Amino acid sequence: MDKVGQFLTQIRNASLARHDKVDIPASKLRAGLAQILQDSGFIRSFKVAKDSKQGIMRIYLKYDDKGQSAITALSSVSTPGRRVYVHSTKIPNVRSGTGMCILSTSQGIMTGAEATQKNVGGELLCTVW
Numbered sequence: 001m002d003k004v005g006q007f008l009t010q011i012r013n014a015s016l017a018r019h020d021k022v023d024i025p026a027s028k029l030r031a032g033l034a035q036i037l038q039d040s041g042f043i044r045s046f047k048v049a050k051d052s053k054q055g056i057m058r059i060y061l062k063y064d065d066k067g068q069s070a071i072t073a074l075s076s077v078s079t080p081g082r083r084v085y086v087h088s089t090k091i092p093n094v095r096s097g098t099g100m101c102i103l104s105t106s107q108g109i110m111t112g113a114e115a116t117q118k119n120v121g122g123e124l125l126c127t128v129w
Contacts, residue, residue: 003029004125008074011043015061015069026055032109033125034059036102040111042071042128077101077124088121099129 007030014022024030026048034046034057044060062070078084086092086103091112094101101112105122115122 002076002080003027004033005076005079007033008076008126011059011061011071012074014059015071018063018067018069019061021058021060024057024059025053026057029104029109030057033102036109036111037071037128040100040128072129073099074126074128076126078126084124086121086124088116088119091116091121092124092127094127095129099127101125101127 007024010022010024031046031048034043037043038045042062044062046057046059048055048057064070091103092101094112102125103110103112103115103122104125105115105118105120107118107120109125110118
């Protein structure tokens, strides 16, 4: 099962349904993605709670005064059947800089801007705007 795709779909569905929070099974990859989304201002916060299995991650979604979600669109780029790798010079510019892409690199999960600054490429996981 595609962990990134499932993570993005659950956030997208909760955002469209105007939920305040969403519970997702936790993993290090998902925690890294949530940390980037929080640092970029797309979600308010997240918590990881331990349980007898793998743990649960609770993500608190962010909305503006009019009730519009901070996340306009989430899309998965790399899938288990088709991995997409990019060189540090070929990292895409999402929505003319208003969005961002998230990569899994040898130095961890980071945004496209951080990967360009550190001159590392990797697997293009998703785009957010």
